[in-house]
Amino acid sequence: MISPEHVRLMARYNRWQNRSLYTAAATLDEAGRRADRGAFFGSIDATLGHLLWGDRIWMSRLAGTEPPKETSIAQSTKEGGDWDGLCLARAALDAAILTWADTLTEAEIAADLHWFSGALQRDMITPRWICITHMFNHQTHHRGQVHAMLTAAGARPEDTDIPFMPEDV
Secondary structure, eight states: OOOHHHHHHHHHHHHHHHHHHHHHHTTSOHHHHHSOOSBTTBSHHHHHHHHHHHHHHHHHHHHOOOOOSSOSTTTGGGTTOSHHHHHHHHHHHHHHHHHHHHHOOHHHHHSEEEEEETTTTEEEEEEHHHHHHHHHHHHHHHHHHHHHHHHHTTOOOOOOOGGGOOTTO
């Protein structure tokens, strides 16, 4: 099982990496961010939209926050709207993830999570620590795709190694 300290570390890492990717993506024009680059969701913008959607759905289950506006994985790439909306929504959600992580207890992490899976169309009961681990793993997976697309487009995101994370993140 994971600890509250681990969740807080991953929440800080999430914010650091998102800031890095969004800063690098902002150096590209809209066409550069929306170009199909062969990733699962196609473009940088679409992948960032899906990532916002995924975090919103998991945080709605884990912390009771507002669920995503889009209701399906197929529409998830539109989450956040235009570039400015996506940037604002990402920053707000990262702050919410940090606040949630700062208050999380071992008992909450160890408890079961009862939730409905839209992908499987059924009710689920899963240990919360597994769902929390999945949320952070999902972030890392798709951020890796965005990092690769940005690098191929000539943008330069920061390192991704946790030991190199600045202390003030």
